[in-house]
Amino acid sequence: LLFVSLYSDGGWESSWTRTAAAEAESVASISCSGHGRVFLDGSILDGKPVCECNACYGGPSCSVFLTECIADADSGDPMFLEPFWVKHAASSTIVVPGWHRMSYEFNDGSLVSKELDARIRMLHAVVGNAVTDGRYIVFGGGATQLLHAAVHALSDPFSPSRVVASTPYYPVYREQTEFFNSQDYKFEGDASLYKNTRVCEGNFIEFVTSPNNPDGQLKKAVLEGQYVKTIHDLAYYWPHYTAVPAPVEEDLMIFTLSKLTGHGGSRFGWAIIKDEAVYERMLNYMSLSTYGVPRETQLRVLKLLKLATENEGKEMFNFGYKTMSNRWRKLSKTMSTSKRFSIQELEPQRCSFSQKLRKPTPAFAWLKCEREEDKDCNAVLNSVNVTGRDGSLFGAESRYVRLSLVKSEDDFDLLLERMGLLVSRENDDSGDRINEIM
Amino acid sequence: LLFVSLYSDGGWESSWTRTAAAEAESVASISCSGHGRVFLDGSILDGKPVCECNACYGGPSCSVFLTECIADADSGDPMFLEPFWVKHAASSTIVVPGWHRMSYEFNDGSLVSKELDARIRMLHAVVGNAVTDGRYIVFGGGATQLLHAAVHALSDPFSPSRVVASTPYYPVYREQTEFFNSQDYKFEGDASLYKNTRVCEGNFIEFVTSPNNPDGQLKKAVLEGQYVKTIHDLAYYWPHYTAVPAPVEEDLMIFTLSKLTGHGGSRFGWAIIKDEAVYERMLNYMSLSTYGVPRETQLRVLKLLKLATENEGKEMFNFGYKTMSNRWRKLSKTMSTSKRFSIQELEPQRCSFSQKLRKPTPAFAWLKCEREEDKDCNAVLNSVNVTGRDGSLFGAESRYVRLSLVKSEDDFDLLLERMGLLVSRENDDSGDRINEIM
Numbered sequence: 001l002l003f004v005s006l007y008s009d010g011g012w013e014s015s016w017t018r019t020a021a022a023e024a025e026s027v028a029s030i031s032c033s034g035h036g037r038v039f040l041d042g043s044i045l046d047g048k049p050v051c052e053c054n055a056c057y058g059g060p061s062c063s064v065f066l067t068e069c070i071a072d073a074d075s076g077d078p079m080f081l082e083p084f085w086v087k088h089a090a091s092s093t094i095v096v097p098g099w100h101r102m103s104y105e106f107n108d109g110s111l112v113s114k115e116l117d118a119r120i121r122m123l124h125a126v127v128g129n130a131v132t133d134g135r136y137i138v139f140g141g142g143a144t145q146l147l148h149a150a151v152h153a154l155s156d157p158f159s160p161s162r163v164v165a166s167t168p169y170y171p172v173y174r175e176q177t178e179f180f181n182s183q184d185y186k187f188e189g190d191a192s193l194y195k196n197t198r199v200c201e202g203n204f205i206e207f208v209t210s211p212n213n214p215d216g217q218l219k220k221a222v223l224e225g226q227y228v229k230t231i232h233d234l235a236y237y238w239p240h241y242t243a244v245p246a247p248v249e250e251d252l253m254i255f256t257l258s259k260l261t262g263h264g265g266s267r268f269g270w271a272i273i274k275d276e277a278v279y280e281r282m283l284n285y286m287s288l289s290t291y292g293v294p295r296e297t298q299l300r301v302l303k304l305l306k307l308a309t310e311n312e313g314k315e316m317f318n319f320g321y322k323t324m325s326n327r328w329r330k331l332s333k334t335m336s337t338s339k340r341f342s343i344q345e346l347e348p349q350r351c352s353f354s355q356k357l358r359k360p361t362p363a364f365a366w367l368k369c370e371r372e373e374d375k376d377c378n379a380v381l382n383s384v385n386v387t388g389r390d391g392s393l394f395g396a397e398s399r400y401v402r403l404s405l406v407k408s409e410d411d412f413d414l415l416l417e418r419m420g421l422l423v424s425r426e427n428d429d430s431g432d433r434i435n436e437i438m
Numbered sequence: 439l440l441f442v443s444l445y446s447d448g449g450w451e452s453s454w455t456r457t458a459a460a461e462a463e464s465v466a467s468i469s470c471s472g473h474g475r476v477f478l479d480g481s482i483l484d485g486k487p488v489c490e491c492n493a494c495y496g497g498p499s500c501s502v503f504l505t506e507c508i509a510d511a512d513s514g515d516p517m518f519l520e521p522f523w524v525k526h527a528a529s530s531t532i533v534v535p536g537w538h539r540m541s542y543e544f545n546d547g548s549l550v551s552k553e554l555d556a557r558i559r560m561l562h563a564v565v566g567n568a569v570t571d572g573r574y575i576v577f578g579g580g581a582t583q584l585l586h587a588a589v590h591a592l593s594d595p596f597s598p599s600r601v602v603a604s605t606p607y608y609p610v611y612r613e614q615t616e617f618f619n620s621q622d623y624k625f626e627g628d629a630s631l632y633k634n635t636r637v638c639e640g641n642f643i644e645f646v647t648s649p650n651n652p653d654g655q656l657k658k659a660v661l662e663g664q665y666v667k668t669i670h671d672l673a674y675y676w677p678h679y680t681a682v683p684a685p686v687e688e689d690l691m692i693f694t695l696s697k698l699t700g701h702g703g704s705r706f707g708w709a710i711i712k713d714e715a716v717y718e719r720m721l722n723y724m725s726l727s728t729y730g731v732p733r734e735t736q737l738r739v740l741k742l743l744k745l746a747t748e749n750e751g752k753e754m755f756n757f758g759y760k761t762m763s764n765r766w767r768k769l770s771k772t773m774s775t776s777k778r779f780s781i782q783e784l785e786p787q788r789c790s791f792s793q794k795l796r797k798p799t800p801a802f803a804w805l806k807c808e809r810e811e812d813k814d815c816n817a818v819l820n821s822v823n824v825t826g827r828d829g830s831l832f833g834a835e836s837r838y839v840r841l842s843l844v845k846s847e848d849d850f851d852l853l854l855e856r857m858g859l860l861v862s863r864e865n866d867d868s869g870d871r872i873n874e875i876m
Contacts, residue, residue, distance in 0.1 A: 043552065085536035086537045094478070094534050095461070095478075095534075097466060097530070098742060099524045103517055107491075115481065141729070142728060180726075184619055266734060268732070289582070293705070294731075
């Protein structure tokens with residue numbers, strides 16, 4: 001391996017970034033048949049880095065399809081964006097020196113990069129999905145950390161709050177609130193049940209998810225009044241997944257990098273907050289929970305968002321929209337001949353970002369088993385080696401299953417194929433039934 | 439700027455790491471007079487990256503000493519290790535491609551790098567400070583996140599626990615437990631108060647910090663019995679700060695990267711756990727709190743620990759010991775002539791790591807104002823523009839102040855100078871008093 005760096009001013013002929021760059025390039029150049037990758041911190045076997053294969057692929061170079069493999073559509077892991085970053089490797093790579101930002105705090109005593117804060121504001125201005133002017137921004141370890149920090153910040157130790165969300169809702173709202181078992185709040189399920197409750201019956205904190213996880217519908221708060229506080233989870237309010245009719249201007253809005261750029265593993269999210277006291281309470285939470293988000297993560301996010309906002313954000317969002325609309329079109333077509341299963345109906349909508357009428361591009365299919373006897377819809381899917389997330393986790397019936405459409409191309413292709421098989425069997429079955437009747 | 443990469447196999451002449459590497463080298467080459475640095479994600483002024491100066495230095499290139507500046511010895515920010523990483527830039531730099539580990543999970547479904555887990559075990563074997571064989575390791579967002587996860591994991595929702603620590607103790611134990619206000623545990627202060635309590639009076643969780651923060655003493659648990667669980671905070675149990683008489687074999691031990699390599703900003707820590715059920719509970723906490731530690735952080739920590747364990751760890755730990763023993767020697771000498779102030783006494787100890795008798799090298803001076811009237815010791819320090827952390831935060835009297843000895847050379851030098859001034863005034867005062875009497 002010969003690697004020479006020349007610098008015109010006659011400086012560092014042997015540069016300190018050389019080794020790390022060569023190592024990264026070398027690892028990246030190993031092929032895994034398009035069904036896997038080699039990572040810098042992956043295992044080494046016989047002195048060689050090992051391919052990490054996509055689900056359902058195996059062998060040393062991931063070339064073997066594992067036929068009995070389950071099509072796992074449970075997780076909302078947005079790997080559909082990975083090809084975008086591979087294509088843009090040169091402009092999305094960072095080099096982190098060993099001495100980069102070692103301190104606990106930035107120079108101003110804060111735990112957040114000012115440049116990243118500014119870049120996030122620019123991003124929302126470009127996309128037009130949220131108002132940031134005159135508002136505070138808090139960084140967190142994914143939306144995960146911010147969701148619970150927000151519940152904490154909005155609750156009152158002297159008058160415990162009921163935490164609610166309208167069904168079907170993202171399971172983490174319940175899981176987190178129950179797990180932390182605070183004296184200050186309790187999860188109380190479906191918001192709609194409290195719609196006509198007199199407000200004097202205590203404080204409420206309502207999670208509003210728009211577009212909704214699992215069903216992709218744009219949503220508004222169900223409860224209102226002076227004793228109701230709302231947390232707007234806008235994880236999916238990006239042109240990949242929905243029309244963006246207008247910038248949201250709510251008091252507390254939460255976004256996450258995962259669903260924007262696909263970097264779920266980077267555990268980065270942010271909250272946009274109107275009220276200074278709530279902002280201070282959330283900062284305090286971050287401080288006592290983890291003392292902020294790692295500096296190398298903030299550096300990386302800054303680099304990713306620079307590319308994401310380039311050229312008015314057209315490139316990344318076009319990629320996202322194109323991929324997701326293709327997937328929804330294919331799945332819709334496959335499911336259209338089914339009577340046994342239905343998926344949610346979504347209308348084309350005008351998008352202020354693209355200035356066009358756009359097709360639906362939900363992150364998930366919210367599948368319903370229509371037959372009376374199919375009470376456990378996931379069990380029905382399991383018969384063709386498909387698994388999704390059981391509707392009961394979302395506060396709905398097990399007759400519903402959430403199918404993730406955001407995973408890798410390999411994952412989606414297998415899901416589509418298996419769903420096609422299921423629907424074709426149904427048609428054969430109907431044939432059988434008709435035959436039996438006749 | 440001319441930058442040419444040649445690869446012997448005739449591959450990528452224009453490499454995708456080139457831009458990021460050139461940017462990093464360019465930023466690193468800007469001088470800030472040895473009293474600051476330029477970072478990749480720092481502010482830009484008139485098209486040029488801006489120097490971020492150490493405390494008490496200013497001007498565009500950090501060359502101006504700000505004479506009225508306060509010597510801030512409050513934070514335990516271990517910047518004394520920064521020069522080590524600057525010196526070893528070539529072997530501690532990482533390159534992170536945009537597509538690096540985007541997924542929520544590793545291929546085995548976990549949130550942790552197997553390579554990093556293995557490297558941490560190797561590190562403990564090299565240093566001989568903790569037993570890892572047959573034990574589980576959990577990663578967290580600094581010790582901060584793990585301390586509270588441990589309290590959660592050891593508590594019992596059906597029989598709330600009292601959380602205690604022997605005075606003086608690290609303030610975060612109290613702050614966190616009070617802040618999260620769980621139904622499952624309560625902070626109850628000094629462990630010694632419960633030493634003779636009958637065990638049937640409920641569950642206890644005791645934090646044991648060894649060497650202790652603030653006073654550097656090696657400590658054992660105060661409470662014992664079947665209703666007592668202990669969390670061993672071993673943040674400072676490294677050759678930088680203490681003799682390492684033997685590997686610790688406790689049930690739950692917590693370490694942090696911050697005090698080991700100085701990377702406080704990376705928010706990385708780990709817990710070593712004996713019991714599988716406790717391990718599972720801590721994993722669950724990590725999952726619902728932040729869904730794990732960012733992948734770019736794990737990659738960076740792996741690289742840093744590779745260097746830290748190289749050559750049996752001699753280089754980093756020698757640097758740490760040398761720096762810290764110099765600082766303690768200088769401060770001890772300065773304080774030795776004082777009657778108004780005392781600092782803790784620490785004896786030379788035999789270290790199994792270095793196989794030598796070693797001088798004391800505590801991370802903090804635990805300063806006591808000896809005069810009856812000096813009840814607020816920090817106020818006395820403020821008179822010469824020094825500030826430390828008030829003893830009352832550690833459950834002790836305000837007659838004590840913790841002074842950080844782990845910050846940058848600039849910080850330490852200023853602290854030493856100001857403490858010298860304070861002690862010399864005391865001697866002048868004594869002179870005055872003697873004169874008055876005579």
